[in-house]
Amino acid sequence: MKHVLDVQDMSVTFALHQSEVQAVREMNFTLAKGETLAVVGESGSGKSQAFLSIMGLLARNGRASGHAMMGDVDLLALSAGELDRYRGRDIAMIFQDPMTSLNPTLRVRTQLAEVLVKHRGFEQKAATSAAIEMLERVGIPEPAKRANSFPHELSGGMRQRVMIAMALLCQPKILIADEPTTALDVTVQAQMLDLFKTLTEDFGTSLVLITHDLGVVAGVADRMMVMYGGRAVEKGTVDDLFYDPRHPYTLGLLHSTPHIAKRAARLDPIQGLPPSLEHLPKGCSFNPRCAFCFDRCLEERPPLIDTGNGREKACFYEGPMAYGKVA
């Protein structure tokens, strides 16, 4: 299958006062047309930084290496000016808090129309009517009226729809959504997730969904990549990873997530805390929290290896993973 995005050996490093910290290490993944890839991990796992660097949005002390191939174009090799030819048009990103991403002083229609004028050379008038049409498509009632609103006049769910509409105006091939529903109520979240499904199915958009919520992943994603301490530790289809996790961290995340239909007396959480990227443990980064850790894990870092059937994992442990007894 043709990939719309092929990321090879990507690392992201931030220069600190006297040292540097690696937020993402040797990341490899592909994204197919119309596919939804979930990127799952806790704070500091590198999940957001990886995609900010692909979008050329790293903080000034950050630097990315490796390749992010979108067709023949390496996004990581482009200057900001060159990136502007692709950003918005071919690849777009939306964030958790729409209020911080929208300009508070401009009406919604102005902000939306600008995208079309800038990227697709629309006339102002045509751009405005296209913008209103897109607002309707993402499920905003009375779109012509709403288009005249300022961002603060809209509810959180509406604002997130405006963000999505803005991202979709140029019909990008790739949409990166960073925790897009985390700030929303469950009912609005369900509407958004529905919208994402329509996008990938009807428009053939490829979606990257960055999230910590496994419930959201289960509902919309095809494949998932689990990150820990800046590295991908397990990859595969959603079904494979949910029903047959092979990395202890994936297993731990699943056991930490309360399930509405199953009331257990106690959850089975992962012990300890996520690691500091500045002081990653020797060997496997997960070893201090792992119930299946053995000698080798303390010395050697497990590489991410192909285990067949499109699955990959970075773990030395090969035995059965009966959870609960060991933790």
Added chain:
Amino acid sequence: MDQTPINLLEIRNLKKTFSISGGLFSRRLTLTALENINFSIRKGETLGIVGESGCGKSTLGRCILQLIAPDEGQVLWLGQDLTRVPAEEMRKRRQDLQIIFQDPLASLNPRMTVGEIIADPLRTLRPELNKSERRARVLRIMAAVGLLPEMINRYPHEFSGGQAQRIGIARALITEPKLIVCDEPVSALDVSIQAQILNLLAELKDEFGLTLIFISHNLSVVRHVSDRILVLYLGRIVELATGDEIYEDPKHPYTRALLTAVPIPDPKLARQRNVDALRGEIPSPINPPSGCPFRTRCRFAKPYCAEKRPVLETIQDGRLVACHRWREIGVPEDAVLGH
């Protein structure tokens, strides 16, 4: 004064409105945050309070603790109406009623050490304790919530969110309260840490014989911790029942819709599920719909729902529901949760 021994807390006809500015030259508007709230809490139970943002769940928690004075109604604590207790005496009552907040770091004074933060309530509530008695208590509580003794002299910024929440819990526990209001205590935490804190709360509840009010927008979390669940919509109770009843046989259309919207961490179930996604968003509490406040989003609504407000009726064994049509709409046609 009526005193029912098993009911630790009884809320009667609670109402709270806020007066808000309608803009520079407009008249002030009234926002009804809570209305006609009636329920009781038994000793040792965990009552979950759920609802969307703006439904009044946090306001309710604060009204119970008298951090916000309700406009009308009674908050009966062991039979005594807290809304009529003088401020000075209320301060003493707070020994029994504590709160844990959502943002653990924001709720801790950055200039105080962990030991000072945890000991702080004792200064006002137990002034008779001397310094070494206070320290002994602090260390005992720190151990109970999983903080190491050497952390006593550290400052909040040195802690992660999960550990900061443990400090918040220790501060609430130090006065040996009977009831703790937990207002979104795990919403700001990572998944693995969230599970640790939920387990900790369950252990502490058993160990100290606590009664908990657990406020959250996350229904999976509420389901996990609660014995009974109260569902709020636009400041009104729409349903109150045990966790099992709510999840297996929800009566109110709003409860049903909320449940089907909850993401399930199980891909096959999630794909099969027929999400009864609610249309639209929660109406403004400044200008709520006439009659049943939920009717504008309810797929079972009839014209008469706009005319008369449904009363909160007791349907069986203390189950409460406020819907004109709960009898007719029957059991959800598709199993809500697919189990």
